[in-house]
Every structure is written in C-alpha cells, then in structure tokens.
Amino acid sequence: MGVGDWMSTRAEVTFARAEREREVWECDNFLEGEKDEMVELYVQKGLPEETAQRIVDILSSDKRVFVDVMMIEELGIMPDDEYQVPWKHGTVNFTSFMIFGIVPIAAYLIYVLIVEVSDVKPSGDVTFYVSIGISVLTMFLMGVVKAGFTGTSKIKSALITVLLGGLAGAVGFLTGWILYTVFGVEE
Numbered sequence: 001m002g003v004g005d006w007m008s009t010r011a012e013v014t015f016a017r018a019e020r021e022r023e024v025w026e027c028d029n030f031l032e033g034e035k036d037e038m039v040e041l042y043v044q045k046g047l048p049e050e051t052a053q054r055i056v057d058i059l060s061s062d063k064r065v066f067v068d069v070m071m072i073e074e075l076g077i078m079p080d081d082e083y084q085v086p087w088k089h090g091t092v093n094f095t096s097f098m099i100f101g102i103v104p105i106a107a108y109l110i111y112v113l114i115v116e117v118s119d120v121k122p123s124g125d126v127t128f129y130v131s132i133g134i135s136v137l138t139m140f141l142m143g144v145v146k147a148g149f150t151g152t153s154k155i156k157s158a159l160i161t162v163l164l165g166g167l168a169g170a171v172g173f174l175t176g177w178i179l180y181t182v183f184g185v186e187e
C-alpha cells in the first residue's frame with residue numbers, strides 16, 4: 001500500500017508539473033487565447049462577459065497567479081499538488097497499515113501467549129470473534145479520531161469507518177474462504 005501511494009502521488013506531482021509547464025508555455029506564446037478561454041469559462045459560470053473580461057485582465061497581469069487560476073479553473077489541479085512529497089505519502093500509508101493492520105492479529109498473538117503460559121485453551125472461534133471485536137472497536141476509534149481532525153460528526157465518521165473496514169475485512173475473509181474451498185489452499 002505504501003508503494004502504491006508513493007507511485008500514485010509521484011504520478012500526480014509529475015502530471016501537475018507538466019500541466020503547469022504547458023500552461024506557462026501557452027501564456028508565453030498564446031496569452032490572448034488563454035485569456036479568451038478563461039473569459040468563456042467565467043461566462044459559462046454565469047458572469048457577464050464584461051465582468052469576466054475585467055477579472056481575467058486583472059488575473060493575467062501576474063503570470064504566476066494567472067497560471068495558478070487556470071490550473072484550478074480549467075484543469076481542476078490545485079497548485080499545491082505539485083509540491084506533495086511522494087515518499088512521505090508512501091511512508092505514512094505504510095506505517096498506518098503496519099500499525100492498524102496488527103490490530104486484528106493481536107487477538108491471535110494474545111491467544112498464543114495465553115496458550116504458552118497457562119493451561120487455558122480458548123477455542124479458535126472465541127479468538128476469531130475477539131479479533132473481530134477488537135478490529136471493530138479500533139475502526140470505531142479511528143473514525144472518532146478522524147472526525148476530530150476534520151470537524152465532522154464523530155458518530156457518523158466512526159460508523160462509516162466501521163462499515164468500510166468491515167466490508168474490506170469481509171472481502172479478505174471471503175477471498176480466503178474461496179481459496180480454501182475451491183483450491184484447497186490452507187496456509
């Protein structure tokens with residue numbers, strides 16, 4: 001997942017930089033055409049043509065600002081997209097998966113410890129359901145924390161996180177079951 005995020009972010013950054021270079025070239029070589037495009041865009045959004053022309057004249061007086069606005073308005077690319085750091089995205093994604101991915105396995109690790117140090121022998125079903133419970137609780141808490149950062153409803157965020165995480169877990173479980181049932185793969 002970390003490598004995928006790194007590659008995706010790197011592609012986004014490369015694309016954004018290439019589009020900026022193209023827009024800069026077009027401003028240097030075809031400024032009136034770029035201005036006409038922006039006027040047309042603002043007119044389509046409902047501005048009177050004279051107002052749109054004044055806005056574009058003001059924006060185009062500063063090439064950097066004009067290019068930024070064209071990237072946003074024409075291409076939907078935020079100027080910050082070109083300054084993302086792919087390796088940081090990949091590292092955060094990898095670390096998150098490592099930290100939160102261990103949670104469902106924790107019940108099994110605890111099971112092994114209990115079996116090793118005591119005479120208690122919990123059944124595999126109990127361990128499986130405890131693992132599910134720990135995973136649901138963790139996803140719920142992750143949703144609450146996420147809502148704290150985004151300022152959204154904590155309960156809604158938590159429930160959505162549990163739902164999506166549960167669906168992902170169910171797909172993983174189903175995949176394992178299919179491999180076991182159809183192909184006889186056990187380990």
